[in-house]
Amino acid sequence: MDQAAVMAEFEAAGALLRGHFILTSGLRSPVYLQCARVLMDPARAGRLALALAAKLEGIQVDLVVSPAMGGILVGHELARALGVPSIFTERVDGKFTLRRGFAIPEGARVAVAEDVVTTGMSTRECMEVIRAHGGQVVAAACLVDRSGGRAQLGVPHVALMALDLPTYRPEDVPPELAAIPPVKPGSRPGQAGPGGA
Structure with a gap:
């Protein structure tokens, strides 16, 4: 599945949003990719996951942690x-942290899976937990790398789409974006802080 086909899946799901968004990282952007809308269709989620798994070919994985x-x-x-x-x-x-009785077998080869990577902060935090529990992080995989490849994760990093979308610190938002009331549609709507989306 090439990048155009992945973008077509996002557009068909109504998951490509335009406006003024507060990302999980606290950065602002005029574009938001609502992966929850793409993943709400199990058939579409399955297609995207198969394409992502193909990008991990040659990397042995024992466990996926997200x-x-x-x-x-x-x-x-x-x-x-x-x-x-x-x-x-x-x-x-x-x-x-790990909860719910989850455990990582000592030495397990782990792939970290994310929906969107912007700064890579959430992915790196997740990797710290994996390593603290004896796992070996062998790869990171995401649907969308909106860092344009700049997120430094220290392991092979694969994405179905790599986009270089504009992001701004709150004090650097351009006037045309500042004129639009910001919204935070992510998984932590009441909080802008460390995170990857």
Whole structure:
């Protein structure tokens, strides 16, 4: 599946939004990719996950771990495509951790799965948890890398779409964007802070 086909999936799902958005990272952007809308159709989610799994060919993966909330569905579908289990980290008091009886076997080869990577912060935080629990991070995979390849993760990083979409610090928002009331449609709508989307 090439990038044009992936973008067509987003457009068909009504998941390409334009306006003034506050990203999970706290940055502002005139474009938002609402992956939840793409993933709400199981057939579409499955197609995207198979395409993402193909990009991991040659990398042995024992487990997929995702940061909650946005990565859970991507991680689950990617794990299904790879034939391995899927678990997720979630924030407790602002810090990612494993809960729900999840465990990472010592030495397990782990792929981190995300919906969107902007700064890579959530992915790196998730990787810290994996390593602290004895896992070996062998790759990171996402539907959309909106960093334009600039997010430094320290492991092979694959994406179905790599976009270089404009982002701005709140104090640097251009006047035409500042004229639009900002909204935060992500998984943490009441909070702008560290994160990857």
